[in-house]
Amino acid sequence: MSSSLPSFEPRGRRPKRLVSPTSIMIYSVLLVAAIYYLIPLYVMVMTSLKGMPEIRLGNIFSPPVEVTFQPWATAWNSACTGLYCEGIKVGFFNSIKILIPSVIFSIIIASVNGYALSNWRFKGSELFFTALIFGAFIPYQVMLYPLVIITRNLGIFGTLTGVIVIHTIFGMPILTLLFRNYFVSLPPELFKAARVDGAGFWRIFLQIMLPMSLPIFVVAVILQVTGIWNDFLFGVIFAGTKNFPMTVQLNNIVNSTQGVKEYNVNMAATILTGAVPLLVYFFSGKYFVRGIAAGAVKG
């Protein structure tokens, strides 16, 4: 009997024969789909390893005749964004500077919040929680301008602090949902026993809940790292020109109108920008899937 919990594990017997008409059909459809999914990655890598003359002559799918890493060096060190020519590395370090505090703050706030909402409910807490989840569906465009005014009045518009605050705010719905659902699923006896022993709000959280919730923290970190790294809109508005994250710089490099387009440099810069979330994805597999599934799980 299979459990009723969502599971991504295959069940039942091992497949018997690999070569039957049905399985040939299944595997060929999956293979074609897989090729379609891999083509952009393949094209990106191939293009970034070619010199410009070869790109002009050849076709985008052919592997490079002469492999060169020059485009990667140029993309990292000296690609031009239209304002200056310091390469995508500026954006990389800006993204790191935005990413680390945003991930830490949003997770601390949401985990404590989720814990309060699961074990320490108070009058109105469920109402606010529902409102928070609904807020996640409001298009960001609706709240952008008032937030510009608020951050400007607080003196943090166009600064790292500003964009970090914005990421913390908009990360709250999904993270709170994630943590609340996790804490609700823990056996309530644990909490009750700790209460009987006289432990308070923070002590139960730090000494009992935290050590038990490593997996959910991993899911939250993955969710936030990929989400914040891939952000464009908040970075372009709230971070300020000096602190533009990597995605904004990448777009400025590739879509800048002046100069001859260096497709190989552009693709190298694109891969470099995609590398961080891709590495997180490849090394975290199951946790990543849990993170995206969390968005689909109702509270």
Next chain:
Amino acid sequence: MSVSRRPFAPLRNLNAKVAAVPMIVTVLVVFVGCTLWTVVYSFTSSRSLPTLDFVGVDQYVRLFRTSRWTVSLKNLAIFGILSLTFSLVLGFILAALMDQKIRFENTFRTIFLYPHALSFIVTGLVWQWILTPTYGVQKVVRDLGFETFNFPVLTDGRYTIYAIVIAGLWQGTGLVMALMLAGLRNIDDEIWKAARVDGIPAWRTYLFIVIPMMRPVFITTLVIICATIVKVYDLVVALTNGGPGISSEVPAKYVYDFMFSRGNLAQGLAASTIMLTTVLIILVPWALLEFRPENRRGASK
């Protein structure tokens, strides 16, 4: 949910209330406050700075007379309907194939889902390169001998929105597949056994038994896709930047441009209010359906 609910005095649960302050502030100030501010100021004549000079529905009248806005709405509709249909159908088919106890399931899943880890900017730029007429798909097919092959999805304004659909599907179908696969794994094996005993072919079992049973999964997926579709912005900025001309403009970009680069604030606010209304039209029926547990249980039986 078993949670200890004891009659705490208001101040005894103070820690929890302090912990919830960020959430309460976010809800009241950002989600409620900022949204109301936007709706109110969309009825004013604000240009580069917000003013409270009310002009009724003028901004909305002007909005719907602007061709760029109507093109944006039309594009959003095309993008929305095509993305929704194809990602649901393809996502479900892929999930159903993955559910056939196949080998290399993990490898296939990793491949189908990796675009979801990428930024829309990255996706947009890669597809811009693949679809470039001078070097991309069009040239490759012509080099194969089909001299007259045309694939002008980036250069002919009539087709640019389809380029965005192609890139969006590449990024989004994997997520639908993962959600659908989780849903399929939730269907009891007994159902399949019973259908097989009754001699019902697999496609009929899917169509008439499994899919109706997965209704909640479909609805949740639908809501998630719709919410992302309405917000589509980065992908367009990276792939076409709205062009050529205004052929691939979308509402979110209209809002951004009018607010931040054209200094026509109230137009942007009115446009964003329309976006909000669109989301509400999708969200409210879903919420009414979803958050009445008795109703839902009654309906699914």
